[in-house]
Amino acid sequence: MNQLVAAHRTLPFGSIVRVTNLNNGKQTEVRIIDRGPFVEGRIIDLSFAAARAIDMVGTGTAPVKLEVVSGSNPTAGVFAVQIGAFSDEANADRLRDRLMETYASVTIQEIDTPNGHFYRVRVGRYATEDEAQQAATKLTQEGGFHSFVVRLDEGE
Numbered sequence: 459m460n461q462l463v464a465a466h467r468t469l470p471f472g473s474i475v476r477v478t479n480l481n482n483g484k485q486t487e488v489r490i491i492d493r494g495p496f497v498e499g500r501i502i503d504l505s506f507a508a509a510r511a512i513d514m515v516g517t518g519t520a521p522v523k524l525e526v527v528s529g530s531n532p533t534a535g536v537f538a539v540q541i542g543a544f545s546d547e548a549n550a551d552r553l554r555d556r557l558m559e560t561y562a563s564v565t566i567q568e569i570d571t572p573n574g575h576f577y578r579v580r581v582g583r584y585a586t587e588d589e590a591q592q593a594a595t596k597l598t599q600e601g602g603f604h605s606f607v608v609r610l611d612e613g614e
Contacts, residue, residue, distance in 0.1 A: 462486060462511065465494035465503040466524075468537065468587055468609040473529030477502065479512040480521040486511035487527060493611075496543060498604055536610045537590035538565070538580040541603040550577035557581060583610065 469475065473490045488508045495503040502524060504514065514520045526532055541557075544550040550566050557564045557579070567578040581597065584590040587607055594605040 459506045461505060462488045462508045463491045463505045464488040464508060465492035466490050466501070467493060467495075468535075468607060469526065469532050470530045470535065470609065471611060473532065474527040475502070476525040476527050477504065477508065477512060478523040478525075479514055480523055481517075482513055484512040490529070493608060496540070496606075498606070533587060535587075537584045537587050537607055538582050538610050539584075539590055539594040539597055539605045540578055540580050540608050541597055541601075541605045542579040543576045544579070545574055545576060547577050550579050553579045580608065580610075581605075 464475065464477070466473075466475070469490045471490055474487055475490060476485055476487050478485045486508050488504060492503070495501070500519065502522065504512075506515070509515045512520075512522075542550065542553050544553075547566075547568075554564045554566055561581050563582050565580050567580060569576050569578060582590065582593050584593065587609075590607040594607055597603045597605045
């Protein structure tokens with residue numbers, strides 16, 4: 459909360475990103491330490507310290523520009539499409555079982571967050587973010603899911 463850190467869906471952990479608040483031009487640099495945001499239309503979750511640094515605390519959200527300053531190659535890695543997060547494991551299991559009828563790779567990632575314990579349902583293991591984005595578009599168009607691409611980190 460009091461460090462200059464952030465969550466991003468696909469940038470590698472440890473990446474340093476310059477965040478510019480497009481409403482006022484203020485900038486700060488943050489280290490990516492978590493995955494998120496898991497809200498449609500948002501691209502980064504900033505810590506309180508980072509939000510304060512670019513005068514975004516009062517508004518809570520703002521249009522921002524991201525520039526990768528350092529870190530490993532943001533295009534290299536393994537990606538998946540997240541289509542749900544449930545607090546009830548049985549709901550995640552039902553969705554996984556339904557999706558496995560159509561998709562070869564469907565997994566559930568169990569995670570503890572400050573907001574509770576969740577079961578994230580993810581489809582696929584894609585070599586590029588573009589491939590994952592194509593799958594996300596298909597899942598949205600054909601299945602009506604609100605999906606988004608995430609990077610799979612070590613151990614996932």
